Amino acid sequence: TSHAVAWLHWEQMGKKGLLERLQEGPVVGDGSYVRTLEKRGYVMAGPYTTEVVMEHPGAVKQLHREFLRAGADVLQAFTFWSTDDRLSLTGPDAPGNESGNSITCKEMNTQACTIVKEVVGDADVLVCGGLSNTPSYFQGKGKEAVQQEFRKQVEVFMEQDVDFVLAEFIGYIEEAEWAIELLKTTAKPVACTLRIGPIGDNSGVPPGECAVRMAKAGADVVGLNCKFDPNTCLKTVRMMKEALEQEGLTPYLMVQPLGFHCPEVEMVHEGYGMLPENPFALEPRQLTRFDVHHFARAAFDLGVRYIGGCCGFEPHHIRAISEELSAERGGRLGEASKKHVPWGGGLASSVLGANRAKASREHWESVRPASGRPGHPSLQTKLMDQ
Numbered sequence: 001t002s003h004a005v006a007w008l009h010w011e012q013m014g015k016k017g018l019l020e021r022l023q024e025g026p027v028v029g030d031g032s033y034v035r036t037l038e039k040r041g042y043v044m045a046g047p048y049t050t051e052v053v054m055e056h057p058g059a060v061k062q063l064h065r066e067f068l069r070a071g072a073d074v075l076q077a078f079t080f081w082s083t084d085d086r087l088s089l090t091g092p093d094a095p096g097n098e099s100g101n102s103i104t105c106k107e108m109n110t111q112a113c114t115i116v117k118e119v120v121g122d123a124d125v126l127v128c129g130g131l132s133n134t135p136s137y138f139q140g141k142g143k144e145a146v147q148q149e150f151r152k153q154v155e156v157f158m159e160q161d162v163d164f165v166l167a168e169f170i171g172y173i174e175e176a177e178w179a180i181e182l183l184k185t186t187a188k189p190v191a192c193t194l195r196i197g198p199i200g201d202n203s204g205v206p207p208g209e210c211a212v213r214m215a216k217a218g219a220d221v222v223g224l225n226c227k228f229d230p231n232t233c234l235k236t237v238r239m240m241k242e243a244l245e246q247e248g249l250t251p252y253l254m255v256q257p258l259g260f261h262c263p264e265v266e267m268v269h270e271g272y273g274m275l276p277e278n279p280f281a282l283e284p285r286q287l288t289r290f291d292v293h294h295f296a297r298a299a300f301d302l303g304v305r306y307i308g309g310c311c312g313f314e315p316h317h318i319r320a321i322s323e324e325l326s327a328e329r330g331g332r333l334g335e336a337s338k339k340h341v342p343w344g345g346g347l348a349s350s351v352l353g354a355n356r357a358k359a360s361r362e363h364w365e366s367v368r369p370a371s372g373r374p375g376h377p378s379l380q381t382k383l384m385d386q
Contacts, residue, residue: 018126018164018189019220021073022252022305026325029256029308030067031318033078035279037063044096045279049087050078053112055098060112064119066315071322071334074308075120076128077112077162080169083149085135105152113160128191129157130166131183137175146175147182154182164189168225168256171195171202171269173210180217191221191306193254195271197228198236202269207236208243215249223254226310227271230287230295233257234302235266241303253304257295259312260285264379274383284371286312290364292320293342300325 021027034050037043042052042059053060064075081087084105090097109129116127131153136145150167157165165188167179176192183190192214200206205213214222222240224233233255241253260282262272272278277285287295292309299307307325309317315336322334323342340346343361350356358364 015124015163018074018191019252021126022221025305025328025330026300027073027306028071028318028321028325028329029074029254029306030064030072030076031309031313031315032259032311033060033063033076034080035311036314038279047090047096049081049090049096050108050112051097051099051103053078053108053115054103057111057115060115061119063315064116066336067318068119068123068125069334069336070315070319071332071337072125072308072318074126074128074306075116076130076166077109077116077157077160079109079112079130079153080132082108082112082153083131083134083136084152085149089135105149106156109153109156110160113156113162117160126163127160128164128166129153129160129162130168131179132167132169133171133175137172137178143178146178150179150182154186158186162188164191166191166193168193169195173201173203173205173213176210176214177217180214180219184218189220190218191223191254192217192219193223193225193256195225195227196236197232197266197268197271198239199267199269206243207239208246211240211244211251212247212249215244215247215251219251221252221254221306223256223304223306225254225256226258227273228257228266229260229262229272230255230257230291230298231263232266234295234298234304237299237304238302252306253302254306254308255299255304256308256310256313259287259292259309259314259317261287261291265383268383268385270385274385275380276382276384277380282312284373284376287317288369289316289320290343290367292317293324296321296324300328 034048038045042056060078131150134146134149136149165183170176180192201210211222237255265271265274268274319336326333344359344364347355347359
């Protein structure tokens, strides 16, 4: 089987591959790149393209290092929206392109893979090469054109010998199937995540049917990323799991949700994109590390084995996943946990009595964080498409 071939490959290389790790227990993904690098001043909001890997590789390396230190088992090369058809929509004169040069898919993806591999080094961490949705699909150019855009990225991933490949942030199951079909030609483990909620993909295909179609297309790992918060994503993953079980299909499940609470967009295709405060005023909705502990446990209990984050998931959130699931991962923790005791335990050594009183899980489980903004709503009553 493809699983057995993948395992044999990694046994020969002396490093366990994705599928073997998933069979043994949970795998911790990494978190937010586009949003985090925008906040740090390296990505232009709007185009959200990844010129930063060429212009400021040190900034990308630093974020990779932080996720690695937090306890991630996987680092994704920063290749989001890096197909030639996407890059051509912005071009050298686009706002945020500091160099004024056109950058090709091959150049961008090669540099991104080089950066992440330098950070990983000899660490027992996997490198992922990721595809995302293409303008060619939205423009109706057809399967051959879409797969040709993907193929240029995949050629780089093969040259760079990434550990596994991922199609993510895809809104239409048909495009996901085309991506999976191409990725299967690599003979590497294949994961695929959609940006959908309970109402299904952008063409109305229900989540369960989407999951079944991804699995039948050959994906080893299926699930969700972005657009929706942890609670909504877990509701949707449950729908996927039930449909897969009914069909007797057993791919591993994966979830990488937003790091923001946004329950009011659960039944909207565009998810948090419809919030008036997106993208520049989402901070009051940010998950706490304790929210992430609960999310990680709920995801694991549901049967999800690849658990990470997308936009809004900062390194301390990834550390929370690593710490919550440490026992299930043989006690494995990231270096950042040397500077942290879960559930406020480190506060016991504080010189301030008020802090020492918070040094317990009981305290942090009981806290209901306030926004500090009198008169502001807890939820938006009007979304951008209403």
